[in-house]
Amino acid sequence: NITIRLGNNIILNDTSAExxxxxxxxxxxxxxxxxxxxxxxxxxxxxxxxxxxxxFSAVSGTIQNLTLRNAVLVTEERRDSIGAFSGxxxxxxxxxxxxxxxxxxxxxNGPAGGIAGESAGTINNCxxxxxxxxxxxxxxxxxxxxxxxxxxxxxxxxxQISGASSxxxxxx
Numbered sequence: 001n002i003t004i005r006l007g008n009n010i011i012l013n014d015t016s017a018e019x020x021x022x023x024x025x026x027x028x029x030x031x032x033x034x035x036x037x038x039x040x041x042x043x044x045x046x047x048x049x050x051x052x053x054x055x056f057s058a059v060s061g062t063i064q065n066l067t068l069r070n071a072v073l074v075t076e077e078r079r080d081s082i083g084a085f086s087g088x089x090x091x092x093x094x095x096x097x098x099x100x101x102x103x104x105x106x107x108x109n110g111p112a113g114g115i116a117g118e119s120a121g122t123i124n125n126c127x128x129x130x131x132x133x134x135x136x137x138x139x140x141x142x143x144x145x146x147x148x149x150x151x152x153x154x155x156x157x158x159x160q161i162s163g164a165s166s167x168x169x170x171x172x
Contacts, residue, residue, distance in 0.1 A: 002037040006044040006066070013048030015070040024050035024072070034058035034090055041066025041098070049084070052076050054117070059086040059093045071103040080110035081117030081145060089148065093121035100128045107135035111145025111172060112163070114155065119144040119171075124151040128159055135163035139172035147171035 013024040027049055035056045042065055049055065049071040055063070068084050075082040084100045086093070100114050111117045112135040114128035128142050139145040140163030142155030147170075155161070155169050166172040 003040060004037065005040045006042050009045045009047065011047045013050055015048045020048070021050050021072040024048065027051040027055075029053040029055050030057040034060040034088075034093070036061040038062045038064070039066065040064050045069050049073070052082075054083050054085055054087045056086050058088040058090060059095070059121070060090040062094045062096070063098060064094075064096045065098070067099040067101060068103065069101045071100065073104065074106045075108045075110070075112075081112065082107050082110075083113040083116035083144065085115050087117045089116040089119040089121040089123065089144075091120040091148070095121070095123045095126060097125045099126065100131055102129075103131040105131065105133045107137065107140065107145065107163075109137060111135065111139035113141045113144035113172070114159070115153075116144045118146045119148040119150070122149040122151070123153060126153045127156070128154070129156040130158040132160045135167075135172075137164050138166040139163070140167045141171040142169045143171060145172045
């Protein structure tokens, strides 16, 4: 039940090179328990997230007021789902007023989404812009691969969403 508030932007990797992810430092957000606190971005951005889980692998708490920019997220074969903010948004979890801009999200074995891979929680007032979200299997969506409650979210026409089946602009 801790609250974390960002006071500034965070640069995880220098994204100025064309193929920056080839030399990037991997962010592994996996944990045996879901993030259950509140992460308040305070309107700030995290740049250069390169991850095989998303910012968190699972969330039961709240992520709010945060933008992820220039992100590359690719699951490994052992991972089930991937989303930029959370691979799995649990029942009772919330992602609100968040944006994903200039990103690539690729799922291998499970659901893939711009905001969350799997969602049993609430995603509201979120946007995905200039992103590619792909999945080698079913359930791929611009916001969530599988959806709980999604409200007032948008996926811009600069996004490309594709997968084997159950593919949607908002939810797979």
